[in-house]
Amino acid sequence: MHTSWLTAEQYASLSSTVTGAFIAPLPAFDSLLISGADNRKYLQGQTTCDLDSLTDDNFLHGAHCDAKGKMWSQFYLASIGEQLVTVAFRDELNASATQWKKFGVFSKVSFEAGQQHYAVFGIGGGDANSLVSKLGFSLPQPGGLSRHQGALLMALAQHHFLLLMPLNDAKTLMTTSLPFAAPNVWLAQHIQHGFSYLEQELIGALVPQMLNLQALNAISFTKGCYIGQETVARLKYRGGNKRAAYILQADTTELPAAGTDIELQLGDNWRRSGQVVNAANINNTLWLIAVLPNDITPADPLRLSSESATALRFVPLPYSIN
Template identity: 80%
Template sequence: MHTSWLTAEQYAQLSTQVQGAFIAPLPAFETLLISGPDNRKYLQGQTTCDLDQLQPENFLRGAHCDAKGKMWSQFHLVSDGEQLVVLAFRDELNASAAQWKKFGVFSKVSFASGQQHYAVFGIGGSDSEKLIKQLGFSVPAPGTLSRKPNAILLGLADDHFMLLIAQAEAQPLMQQPLPFAAPTLWLAQHIQHGFSYLEQALIGAFVPQMLNLQALDAISFTKGCYIGQETVARLKYRGGNKRAAYILTAQTDEVPAAGTDIEVQLGENWRRSGQVVNAANINNRLWLIAVLPNDTTPADSLRLSSDSAPALSLQPLPYSIN
């Protein structure tokens, strides 16, 4: 944890036992600030989302791929005046930033870490609308955002939000009598909504459709060319993608690392079927989002590839991937 707005003592006191609405600091999520007259044009040729659709009142989900269509990152994109703000998990943001900076020398665009500008929080839980109003925001519908001076609130889904707030205001916020919770509580909810992010072990491993980004409005199939576009479009129009992201649960105290294998039972044998993408454990209930064959059904017997090999139960996705 490398942050000036959250102390180690504050972090250690955060709990997963908060009931109802909560606010959780997310120090592993960071921002990249992209400036310059070509910033929108540049990202339009680099990402799966359509920058022409980005307005002050909304945000975009998108992915950044290599030439083969494999993802460096998936992210949320916000406009802040003439500046663009990319919000993502630290590992994937660093991977994309390195690539964007490498090729950005040919455009009128500049990049700066947002780590000293913004702190990131997650808000969720039942009755989160009351907490949001207490913080002085109107409640944004999914896909939209709410602003107040030095702060932006993104509506990811019902009762699931991300807050960008100026560093100078993050420390006073942490002193308020609010229902602060551990990041794990928000991350478990993130998984339950069918969202994911890329940790270091899986950067460059998946095309966007393998993480259901077409179902999350993170891919524009009408915007024109971008890096990796040929592969992404071919999977839509010609088929061929055989994998998708699924939500799984288990009763265990384990928290598997990204990339851990998931196995399926075939007769008396077990064989590798997929990989863990993200995991969170609340009170010995493990929540996973994992990439599996897209014909996986609840009838399949699945387990985590670990010493205890807990059985995994497939949960319904909150959206259609067909």
């Protein structure tokens, strides 16, 4: 845990057994501030999302790819005055920041780590909307953004929010009696909504369509050129992508790491068919989002490639990937 706003004692006190609405500190997520006269123009040529569609009332979900269309990161992007801010899992944000800084020397753009300015929280649960109101925000619809006293609330889906809060306010918030939850509670909900993020093991390994980003409005096919655009566009217009992300569930105490193999039964044999992207275990219920062949069906037997060979079952995606 690398954070200056959440103490070890506070982190240890967080529970995975909350019911109803909750707010979860997300110390593994971070932000990056992008300043300079060319910040929008620069990111427009670097990412899959269309910066021209960014307003004060929305945020963008996007990805940053290498020249071959493999992702360094996927992220959420918003404006703070003339600045831009990206929020993502720390592994992938660091990977993108390294690349952006390398090529940004040719543009009027600068980058600053956000960890000394902002903290990241997740809000969720069936009555999350009431908690949003209690925190002073107007309720944004999915894709929308609400602002309150310097904090940004992004509605990723119904009852599923990402909150970027000024650091001192976050420290104060952690001393209140709000219904705090462990990060894995929000991460399990993130998986259940069909969202994902890139941990170190999979950075540079997947194209955006493998994580269903075309179905999550995280790819603009009309904005023009950006790094990796040729590959991403070819997969849409000419086909060729044979993999997609799926939600899986199991009854187990296991928590497989990103990149763990998933095996498919073919006759009497088991063969590697996919891999874990993200996992969360809540009270011995394992939730996974995994990359698998896009012709897989719920009838196909799957298991973790582990000593226990845990059987996995499909959970329907909340959106269509066709």
